[in-house]
Structures are given as C-alpha cells and as structure tokens.
Amino acid sequence: MKAIKYSGLGIFLVGFSIFTMAIFSGYFNFTEQELESYISEKGYKSEHLKEELLKSIVTDEKLSIFEFSSKVRAAFETSNKYHETQISKYNAEKNWAKKGEEFQYKISGKPHSLSYDLAKKAGKGFFKDEPMLAWWLTFGLGIFGALLFILPNVILLGKPGIKNNGIYHESATNRGFIAWLVLMYLVGFYLVLYFMPDYVVNWTFIFDPISNALNGGNASQWFVYGFLYCTIMLVMGARMYIKYRHNKYQIIRTTSVLFFQIVFAFLIPEIMTSLNMPGYDFKSAFPLDYDFFFEWNLKSLQNSGAIGIFILVWGIILTIVIVPVMVYFFGKRWYCSWVCGCGGLAETLGDPYRQHSDKSLNAWKLERWLIHSVLIFSLVMTVVTLYCYFSGTSSFLGIKSQWIKDTYSFLIGAWFAGVIGTGFYPIFGNRVWCRFGCPLAAYLGFVQRFKSRFRITTNGGQCISCGNCSTYCEQGIDVRAYAQKGENIVRSSCVGCGICSAVCPRGVLKLENGPEKGRINPTEILLGNDVDLMQLLNQK
Amino acid sequence: MEHIVIIGNGIAGVTAARHIRKKSNKKITIISGESKYFFSRTALMYVYMGHLKFEHTQPYENWFWKKNNIELKEGFVTNVNTDKNQLIFSDNSTLFYDKLIIATGSKPNKFGWKGQDLKGVMGLYHKQDLENLEKYAPNKEVCKRAVIVGGGLIGIELAEMLRSRKIPVTFLVRETSFWNSVLPTQESEMINKHILEHHIDLRLNTNLKEIISDENGQVKSVIIEGTNEEIPCNVVGLTAGVSPNIDFLKNTNITCNKGVLVNRFLETNIPTIYAIGDCAEQQHPIGNRRPIEAVWYTGRMMGETVAQTICGKKTEYKPGHWFNSAKFLDIEYQTYGWVFSEKTKSENEDHFQWQHASQNKCITISFDKNTHEFLGINTFGIRMRHEIFDQWLSEKKSVEHVLEYLADANFDPEFYKSHETEIVAKFNQEMCTNIQVKKKSWKRIFSKA
Numbered sequence A: 001m002k003a004i005k006y007s008g009l010g011i012f013l014v015g016f017s018i019f020t021m022a023i024f025s026g027y028f029n030f031t032e033q034e035l036e037s038y039i040s041e042k043g044y045k046s047e048h049l050k051e052e053l054l055k056s057i058v059t060d061e062k063l064s065i066f067e068f069s070s071k072v073r074a075a076f077e078t079s080n081k082y083h084e085t086q087i088s089k090y091n092a093e094k095n096w097a098k099k100g101e102e103f104q105y106k107i108s109g110k111p112h113s114l115s116y117d118l119a120k121k122a123g124k125g126f127f128k129d130e131p132m133l134a135w136w137l138t139f140g141l142g143i144f145g146a147l148l149f150i151l152p153n154v155i156l157l158g159k160p161g162i163k164n165n166g167i168y169h170e171s172a173t174n175r176g177f178i179a180w181l182v183l184m185y186l187v188g189f190y191l192v193l194y195f196m197p198d199y200v201v202n203w204t205f206i207f208d209p210i211s212n213a214l215n216g217g218n219a220s221q222w223f224v225y226g227f228l229y230c231t232i233m234l235v236m237g238a239r240m241y242i243k244y245r246h247n248k249y250q251i252i253r254t255t256s257v258l259f260f261q262i263v264f265a266f267l268i269p270e271i272m273t274s275l276n277m278p279g280y281d282f283k284s285a286f287p288l289d290y291d292f293f294f295e296w297n298l299k300s301l302q303n304s305g306a307i308g309i310f311i312l313v314w315g316i317i318l319t320i321v322i323v324p325v326m327v328y329f330f331g332k333r334w335y336c337s338w339v340c341g342c343g344g345l346a347e348t349l350g351d352p353y354r355q356h357s358d359k360s361l362n363a364w365k366l367e368r369w370l371i372h373s374v375l376i377f378s379l380v381m382t383v384v385t386l387y388c389y390f391s392g393t394s395s396f397l398g399i400k401s402q403w404i405k406d407t408y409s410f411l412i413g414a415w416f417a418g419v420i421g422t423g424f425y426p427i428f429g430n431r432v433w434c435r436f437g438c439p440l441a442a443y444l445g446f447v448q449r450f451k452s453r454f455r456i457t458t459n460g461g462q463c464i465s466c467g468n469c470s471t472y473c474e475q476g477i478d479v480r481a482y483a484q485k486g487e488n489i490v491r492s493s494c495v496g497c498g499i500c501s502a503v504c505p506r507g508v509l510k511l512e513n514g515p516e517k518g519r520i521n522p523t524e525i526l527l528g529n530d531v532d533l534m535q536l537l538n539q540k
Numbered sequence B: 001m002e003h004i005v006i007i008g009n010g011i012a013g014v015t016a017a018r019h020i021r022k023k024s025n026k027k028i029t030i031i032s033g034e035s036k037y038f039f040s041r042t043a044l045m046y047v048y049m050g051h052l053k054f055e056h057t058q059p060y061e062n063w064f065w066k067k068n069n070i071e072l073k074e075g076f077v078t079n080v081n082t083d084k085n086q087l088i089f090s091d092n093s094t095l096f097y098d099k100l101i102i103a104t105g106s107k108p109n110k111f112g113w114k115g116q117d118l119k120g121v122m123g124l125y126h127k128q129d130l131e132n133l134e135k136y137a138p139n140k141e142v143c144k145r146a147v148i149v150g151g152g153l154i155g156i157e158l159a160e161m162l163r164s165r166k167i168p169v170t171f172l173v174r175e176t177s178f179w180n181s182v183l184p185t186q187e188s189e190m191i192n193k194h195i196l197e198h199h200i201d202l203r204l205n206t207n208l209k210e211i212i213s214d215e216n217g218q219v220k221s222v223i224i225e226g227t228n229e230e231i232p233c234n235v236v237g238l239t240a241g242v243s244p245n246i247d248f249l250k251n252t253n254i255t256c257n258k259g260v261l262v263n264r265f266l267e268t269n270i271p272t273i274y275a276i277g278d279c280a281e282q283q284h285p286i287g288n289r290r291p292i293e294a295v296w297y298t299g300r301m302m303g304e305t306v307a308q309t310i311c312g313k314k315t316e317y318k319p320g321h322w323f324n325s326a327k328f329l330d331i332e333y334q335t336y337g338w339v340f341s342e343k344t345k346s347e348n349e350d351h352f353q354w355q356h357a358s359q360n361k362c363i364t365i366s367f368d369k370n371t372h373e374f375l376g377i378n379t380f381g382i383r384m385r386h387e388i389f390d391q392w393l394s395e396k397k398s399v400e401h402v403l404e405y406l407a408d409a410n411f412d413p414e415f416y417k418s419h420e421t422e423i424v425a426k427f428n429q430e431m432c433t434n435i436q437v438k439k440k441s442w443k444r445i446f447s448k449a
C-alpha cells in the first residue's frame, strides 16, 4: 500500500514537473506575413511599431518566451515613446491636427498582455503541436499520481474517525521546508498568472482543443486556471471524502462545493460563452464579484439582450435578498463553505493547512480592521463607478473612477485574494482571504452575528479544554474559549465548515439552525453545577 | 490586601483564581512545580500524536495572567506551616498566605511492583511524563514494544498514542473485560473488540508481576503474574489509576485520608485552608459520587464554588447530576446520570440496551425496575445533549418519556443517521409498550432558555 502511495507521489511529481517546465519549452517567432496579418487584425496603425516588431521578432531564430516577451515589450515601449515625443513636439508647435492624429498610434494595454496576445499566435513546439499528448503528460500524470497517493488512505488511515496523526510532525503540514517550497511555488504561480501571462502561454496551448470543444475559442490563461482549479478541487475533494468518511456533514458539504465550482463557476460560463452570451457565474455575489458594477460589465450585460438583463437583476437580487435571507436561515456557511469557489479551494486544497490560522486576540483585532476596510473600499469603489457611469463623468468626490478600480483590482483582486490568499495557505492557513479580506464575508458576517438562526451549540459542561477545536478552526476562532464556558459560538467569521465539531473528542459542538431566542447563552457557571449556584451567578 | 495562594495551576486552581479575580481585587498567586502556564492535561495525548503542539493545550494566552493581575510562581512546595501561614519551597524559600487553596491534583498509582522506578517506566499524568515518553518511545525503532499496565481511561489513551507511531503495544488489564467495573458488558465487550481492531495486544485477566532491568537500569521486559511469561519491551506505562498528590502535606496539621479531607464547603480542618480538584476528598460522599473525583469538570466546579466562599458568599459544593465523557480510540462515549455495570449495580437498577448491527454504536439506559424512573444513559458512537438529560434527571422523568423524546436529545452533527426509531422499536418489543417516537422539537429543547 505504502509502495503504491509513494509511486503515486513520484508520478505526480513527474507530471507536475513537466507542467512547470512547459514554460521553458517551445519557441516563438513570426514570418513577415504572420506579423502583417496580426497587425491588420488588431488594427494597429503605427508604422513605427510594425518596424520595431519586424526588426525584433520576425526572424528564423527560435526565441524563448522570455526573449520573445522582452522584445515585444521593448517594441511597444519604443513605439509608444516615439509617438509620445511626436505628441509633445506637435503640442509645442501648437499643431493640433497633427497632435490629434498622433494619438491613434499609441497602444494601450499591459505590456505582458500585449505580449501574451502575440505569443499565443507565435508559439511553436511540442505543446502547440501535441496538445492532447501534452495534457496527458501534465494533467493526466498529475491526476493519476495524486489519486494513487491519496486513495490508499482508505486502508492506510485505518478505521474511520479523526485522523490527524502526525500533522505537527510533518514538514509539509508543520510549516517546515516543504511548506515553504509550496508557498513559493503558489506565490510564483499567482504572480505569473496575474502579471506575466505571456510566460505561461505554453500552458494555454495544452487547453486549446478542450476550450474549443467547450466554448468554440482558444484557451486563455484564465481557462487554464479555471480547469486547474476544478481539477485540484476534485482531487483534493477525494482526499476529503476519505479523511472524513465517517462524517456525513463533511461528505455532503464537499460534494456541494465541488458541484458549484464545476458546474456554476466553470461549465455554465463556458457554455454561455459558446452561445454568444456573457459568461456569468450565477453564484458569484457582489462584492466578492467586485467588477459586477464596472462599466464594461454593465455595458456588456445591456448589450446582451434578455439574458443580460436577467443577469443584472439576478446579481442584484442575489446580493440584496438571497444571500442575507439564506444567512438568516442557515448561517453564512451556506455560501462560504457550501457554494463559494474561494471557500471550495480552501476546503479542499487548503484542508491540510487549516491549523495554521492565528488564534490570538491580536489576530482577531487585525481581522476586524482589515476585512471591514476592504468592505468599505469595495463599496466606495462601486459608488464612484456607478456615479461616473450614470453621470458620464470620470470622477466622483475627487476620486477617479479608473484609478480606484485599478487600485482595487490590483491590491485586493490580485494581491490579497490570489497571491496572499491562496499563496500563503501553507504558512498562514487556508482562509487568509476569507478571514481577513473578503468583503462579501464581512457583509454575511454582520447578518450572521446579528440576525441569524445559526450557532454552534456547546454541549453543557462536557468540554475538557483540550484545544482541538480551536487548533483546527480555519477562521482562527478560539472555539475553546466559548466551549469551556458552556457558551454557544456566535461569531461573524464562522464559515460553518463543521471541523471543530468533527475533531472534538468529547462531542461538545454541534452546528445547528434554531430559534433566535436562546442562541446566545452567556453562562458564567457551567451546567452540572448545582442550580442555586447558577441562579446566584445569573442574578449577580 | 488579602493574599490568596493557590498551590497547583490545573483546572481546579486556575478556575478558582479566575473567579476570585472576577469577584474581588485580592492578591492572587498560583504556584506550580510543573509548568508556568496552565495547560490542559487531557490534551497531552494529542501532542504526542501530532494533532496539537504543546502551546495549543494552553487555554489562555500568556498575557492573560498579567492582565488579570494573577501572579504565577514556579516552584515546588515541600511543606506548609499552618501556624505561621507559610509555604516552604524546595529551595527553602517561603511564602506568606492569608488563605490557601490546595489544588495539587493527582499522581499515577504505583503498587510497589519490582522495577517500577526503572528508566523507561512511566505514568501519563504530568508534562514531564510526555517528555519522558518522547525520549523512550520516539518511534518504533527505539521502542520495539511497550507494555501498558492498567485498563482504564488513561491506559487506553496511552495505547492509542503509541499506536499512532506504530509502536507495538501489549495492554495488561486486570479485569476480565475492559473497564467492566464501570461499563456494562455489552459496552465493555464492544471496546475489547475495538482495541483488537487497532492491533493492540489486549491481555485481559492479566496482572503484572515485575519489571526486569537491563544492564543500564532501563526496562528490558516484564513478567506476567501466574504464567511467568516474559514480554520484552522498552517502555512500560503504568496507568492503574491515580491518587491525590499530597505527599508534601505529611508533616502538617492538615487532616488527610487518601486525599485532603474537606467538608461540603471545601474547607479543611484548618480554617484558612481549602482543597479542591483531584486532591480533595469529601468527608461524606455526595450521592452516588465517590469521595475523590478525579475528573476535569468536578475540579472546575470546585474552583467555582470555593471562589464564592473566599469572596464572602459561603457556598456549598453541590455538584448536579453526574455526567462524563471519554473516547476509546475511535469510539466516543458520553454518560449522563448513573449507569452501573452488572457487577456494581443495585438490585432495583434495570437496563435497556441497544446496539447497532454493524457500527460501533450502542446505548444503555438505566431505570428503576419498580418506578420506571430514568436513572441514566451511556451512549457510544452517538452524541447526546447534556441539557436535556440534566433536565430529565431533575424532573425524574420515566424511561418511557426518555425514549419517546429521544430525538430531542440527539446531538450528532447534522445529516447523521439517527437511530431513535430502531431503539424505540426494540424497547417496545422488550417491554410490551407502544411508544411512538416524537419528532425533534426546538420548542421543547429550548423550553428552559
């Protein structure tokens, strides 16, 4: 069994290495015709740019993606610079006609994205030519190996029950060397994905056939990410099924997050795209879905006919009605640990790291500051955007709409939710984003704290203060602090994953929805002590 | 300002200190010879098993004590001068107190076995025992086999710990079935089976004769009484119960029996001295409870009670209905009220039992044969609501009532399969009744709230 497990690990690492190494493979260049047709397709008008690109990437030389990218970025930069000098020149000469003309030659866009578009066309080599084989060598081997590594646990873990043996002895789960390696890989992955997509253009080639089959177009880096996300959740979901096979709540919850990720976040938007509709994730609620009210999205929805209007109305009702009503009945868990994609990844890929969330009082303070700041940030951004959209201006109360959107997307959307939120799993636990950053979680938290039927009931005086519940709380709630006082846990940050209840060796905790009356039960003296003493204390 | 000194920073001592602080601004000092900060002894096993780090067993962050103005003193008390209100420490220093609370807990029993003090022989009680275990049983290469002597709650925990590192374990149990002085046969037998499923070499009806040393004064093997079988091993765990840790009181005027004798106000014979927790012995047992109760929550309740008395509200220690819980490897156990084993139960205690056909789940409900008053329940593999049973016991409900409303008491996580219908069907069949299971009702559950 062990042998199978470790050969699985080996196979996984081979697939994983091929996938990583794919970045460095293949070569990139253009023929003159290819460049011409690209330029006309894009409608670039600058002769200067064309010349620069001709000089640098129309070649027989087999450029690596890094050389290719730097040449392309240099070409765009030189050309843009040239036109800027022209603009200032005409400006000085007060030659307004010429100056106005010159603007059309400037090309806007992030350098790496411009380069990505070219690279997608210019790429050659194994991953471009043999995408299906490449898929098997990367994803195929990776999935097969990972499953071989995970499935033997059905037997190796022994009888069903809580199996946390050795978590604090192993490098991978105890912030050891392996954990730091994983952190670096994840951070690197997100940096490249968000900021240097051209470097991973080879990955997109692997998915061109699958993407074409699904939505009729070639794969982008976001398609790769979406597919990878689902794959990881499925494989690590298998691990959850085995680890918690005695716990029906965990089994059903895992099934639910997998379903919503694969069907709602991945398949439906792809299919909608193939039908020429805007691809929309029906479960993604504002303000987590922070660009829902951005101009481009509103415009695109308005231009999409009935379905666009439906999405617009649905998105608003989801946030304003469905989300809070559901939180009232079931707690925010219905979203955060049953439906949400970020939560889904945290509950599958992130499960081995859940114990690393900081339980200190200071961390709780930081949490409340940060998450509420992000909520305010997202709301201010949306107000500015909407005001500008309807009034046709470009700023509101001195805040430039474009600036605030870009800042939010960069700081919160990319760095906080992605690079830090997922990248830091192995060291700071699997809910860094959900706990400290997610504006939707902050909103749901208010509802859960003040108007909800959900609570974690503490079972009288049974707690022995062992600390398992607090340690394995991914949201950093010091569950024990409540349980040992016989107090129910009613906290805005609880996502209802149910692990505290699962790991408690004394059957103390139960997640449940019940009447609001009696939900919060301040008790100074625990059940079990005689009645007079309880009365005495309760009178005070 | 009155100086309250507490010897022992376990659950009893710490609870007393916290509640005294809530009610007063008296000066409070807690003394411990074991560790500076309070930790949960019950979680020691999880540290060895790698579920927790030691720091996770500490229920309060380190700043808590200073913030609440509770002084922590590390040191070992060797004597108490009750005339001068003075504690004497092992380094001969002294400390004056106005009121003293003795909360020194327990120590593992040793019954004078030959070799019981060899290297590699240990109990499982103190933090130092854990360090010892890390030293002598870090893995299965260093410790080729461990022998555990004494089949109680701590013994089975130690077995689980060692098995988590794949160390072969032989488990010597004096009784004919695991813990059957407490558990009814059905349950004891289920645990026997479960122990074997975990590949633990369970030896029922077996006593230790002596422990053999190698040339370095370390354990080499144990000899079994009767058969004289020799079992080679590197570690011996002595888990045959605990007794009050009060040797340091031998030369004082404080009256002790097995533990420090206290009245219902937790007062000793010396007016300024109180005793709580594992080390306290009630002069007269309370109800069916034993005079010394070495469990977590009674220590906590005594701490809560003594704090009232010390702060001027003289309060009697009145533990409510008995309850407890434990975990036997993968099987959770809870009990509310009194269920005695066949060996110990009284004439009028009758049992209704149910066991799951394939899973490790069973219950025993005890009731009065004549009046049908519900006396208590043992549940294995099913969690139950403490509050509901507490209420039923106080209201002296009948066994029929308990079965009818059993669904209200279920505390298993959501979506778990419930077994009330099967259980009640069995009861109906055995008792010729016609009880219909009532659906769970929030209204009833929260009727007290």
Ligand SMILES: Cc1cc2nc3c(=O)[nH]c(=O)nc-3n(C[C@H](O)[C@H](O)[C@H](O)COP(=O)(O)OP(=O)(O)OC[C@H]3O[C@@H](n4cnc5c(N)ncnc54)[C@H](O)[C@@H]3O)c2cc1C
Residues within 6 Å of the ligand: A464, B007, B008, B009, B010, B011, B012, B013, B031, B032, B033, B034, B035, B041, B042, B043, B044, B045, B075, B076, B077, B078, B103, B104, B105, B106, B124, B125, B126, B154, B157, B245, B248, B276, B277, B278, B279, B293, B294, B295, B296, B297, B299, B325, B326
């Ligand atoms: C492995 C294990 C598992 C357990 N599991 C459970 C369980 O699941 N449920 C349950 O109800 N109970 C359980 N118990 C029992 C429970 O832990 C005890 O009843 C409880 O800890 C007793 O608390 P206490 O405050 O009375 O004493 P202790 O926790 O023993 O604290 C006494 C402290 O005083 C110190 N001390 C003693 N003498 C001196 C001295 N002379 N000078 C200075 N300091 C001194 C000791 O070193 C110790 O730190 C378990 C016990 C063990 C060992």
Ligand code: SF4
Residues within 6 Å of the ligand: A462, A463, A464, A465, A466, A467, A468, A469, A470, A479, A480, A483, A484, A503, A504, A505, A506, A507, A508, A509
């Ligand atoms: S896991 Fe259970 S027994 Fe342990 S501290 Fe938490 S609630 Fe208490």
